[in-house]
Amino acid sequence: MHQALYRKWRPRTFGDVCGQEHITSVLRHEVMTKTTSHAYLFCGSRGTGKTTCAKILARAVSCENPQNGDPCGECASCKAAQSQSCIDIVEMDAASNNGVDDIRSIRDEVEYLPAELKYKVYIIDEVHMLTPSAFNALLKTLEEPPPHVIFILATTELNKIPATILSRCQRFDFRRISSDVIASRLETIAAAENIQLDHEAAFMIAHLAEGGMRDAISLLELCAGEARPIDEELVEEVAGTGGRDAVIRLCEGVASRDYDAIFAEIDKIYRSSRDLTVFWQDMISFWRDMLVVKTTRGGAEYLDLTERQYNELARVAERFSTETIIYHAKLLDSTLETLRRASSSKRVIAEMTLVRMCDERFSPTNEAVLSRIAALESKIKSGALSVDKPQQAQAQSAMSQSQPTPAQSSQTQSSQSQQSQLSQSQPQSTQSAQPQPSPAEPAAPVKKEYRQLPYWADFVQKCTERDPMLGSFMRETAKGYTVNTDGYVHIRTNNQAAQAIITRMFSTLLETLNEFSDPPLTSDSVKLEYVPERRDDKQRELDELARTLDSSPET
Incomplete structure (x- = not known):
């Protein structure tokens, strides 16, 4: 019968145990000096060698x-001791034998x-x-x-062990093994x-094992079951992760606000039937690594990377x-809990979160406002963002341009006197002649007027009830209008991602529109239009953020 590799390669001696030298050295010394304790407590995360060291100690x-x-x-x-029939080494799984009767039998x-x-050794896992x-x-x-009995307790959750048990055991903390x-x-x-x-x-x-x-x-x-050389691509397929390259592509898409790249990457993960929750954990880990790089001097010491x-x-x-x-990072973490609870809408939740990460205006949180302020400050410092002159200065400039100079004034008076002399020298017959009728002027075009839909607020509320994401985008970035020159309904938005x-x-x-419109609308009578923000709107937003910075108390 085939034996699993982790059982086949389980260490037989303390020297074979990897990454736990601070524990194996102490246990070796106790065995050599015959000063072993009557009770041990091995604690640490899964796969770090707790049960392995317990079995080696029981034989030693x-x-x-x-x-x-x-x-x-x-x-x-x-x-x-290595045989399966030894009755002096007892292994007990406390997860399935957790009652008082099991302990009384021991x-x-x-x-x-x-x-x-x-010795009779009891290993309670x-x-x-x-x-x-x-x-x-x-x-x-x-x-x-009794002097011939040794207890070895193993746990992954030390906080659940009563203090009365902890005080009676010699405790060893197993560390996560480095990659x-x-x-x-x-x-x-x-x-x-x-x-x-x-x-x-x-x-x-090793990185995916998280120290186990x-x-x-x-x-x-x-991975070896695929019967081909094991490379990074194969590991990604077997582990079901999106891969580090996919995370980097999404990160760069967020940085450059490339919505096409973001939606394409999520679509690729969705079509490959990979778990978005697992991929989202990789995203959080990557953002944590970026935070370490940005805030520390020796970031490589804290990161498990090549x-x-x-x-x-x-x-x-x-x-x-x-x-x-x-x-x-906070937005990704809160979304992870939502993804774990969601069953069928994971893709929409992920896409909506990534769009919010591209544009902080979609989020009303304090962190989003601080992020926008930091981005504006960096643009101003680098000179990438210029500030227009105040309106008062522009008005004074316009007035100075409209006032004539002395040279222009003398030229104007001279031309007016010449025109007066010419009019007096003309014959009276010419002055008494009947004026020719002027040609008919063309009719002025009808001015296009946009009028907001009277039922817009109720329509947005109905959209929110049907699809919260659609309602959010309609409320934050879109407006509905009718035009007096055509029979269309115009839905105008100032954000390309929202339009998509x-x-x-x-x-x-x-x-939803047809619930409020009479007669009903067709797909041809509704137009979706992208209208970018005007310069004065952006300037108004910048001024508002600047006032917020000026009014905030200094720390």
Whole structure:
């Protein structure tokens, strides 16, 4: 029967345990000096070696010929401990055996001497799952066990362990294993198992494992099932992630407000049936990495990245201010909770969030306002944004241009006197002649007038009830008008992204309009128009933000 790689490559000695030298050195010393404790508590995240070290310690304390604190693996005690039939090493899963009766049975068994080994060792995994009654039943036995009994408790949630249990155990905290150590171990296993593993792919697997060796080896075995060399593309397909390149493309699309690139990338992920929630976690991790780069001097020390990945991250981070990164990170985090609860609308939620990240005007939060102010300040400092002259100065300039100079005044008076002399010298017959009728002037064109739809507020409310996202865009960026020169309904918006989303939801918009319009409208009688903001609107917004900065108290 096939044995999983993580079981096949489980360490047999303390020297084989990766990334936990601060623990294995202490356990080795205790075995060599015969100063082992009666109770241990191993805590840490999954896959970091808690159960592995517990099994090695259980064999080492009973080994007849220990080698530098490690079990020899050759004596009768080691062979008996490695067999599945040894009754002196008891492994108990507290997740499924968490009642007080299970602990009472252990309390009754500890009175008996071990049958084959020197010590009887109880390994209780996921001990935080025990009930309060079970913990109380374990207290007295854990405090004063018989001299031939050792308890090893393992947990991933230390905060759920009662203080009375913690005070009776020797505690060891297992750290997350670094990606470099995991990648090196994966390459060793791949070489021994004849698996072609790329170095970049090994590092990607290690990064996805989040410090857990068992998860990394399991993912390696899953990728090896494809019967082809393992590269980054294969790891992305097997793990179901969008990939770091996809995250970078979306990040650059947000920075440049390239809505086409954003919608195309989300569409690609959606069509590949990848989980948007998993991809969103990668997005949050990338924005966190950008925040580290922007706010620290030695950012590489805090990031689990290769040199190429770090340089790429630093290049992208330069396109955002610190305030914008913080605002985006909070928005991504709040959206992650929504994606976890949503079942069928994940794509719409993701697209709406990315559009809000492109333009802070869609968000009324303080972080969004601060991000806009920071962007305006940076533009003003760099000279990319110029401020027009005040209206009073413009008016004075216009008045000065309209007043004639002295030279222009003398020329005007001279021309007027010449015209008067010519009119007096003309014959009276010419003056008495009948004037010729002037040709008929063409009729003035009818002025186009836009009138707002009288039912616009009710229409927006109805849109919000049918589709919250459509209602939000209609309320924030669009207005509806009728024109006296045609029979169309004009929906005008000042944002290209909003126009794209409204166009996609045109059928819902038309159906809602027909609830208020009489006679009913057709698709040809409704026009969607993009009208960019005028310069004076942008100037008004800039002045308002400047007043806000001036009125804010200094810190």
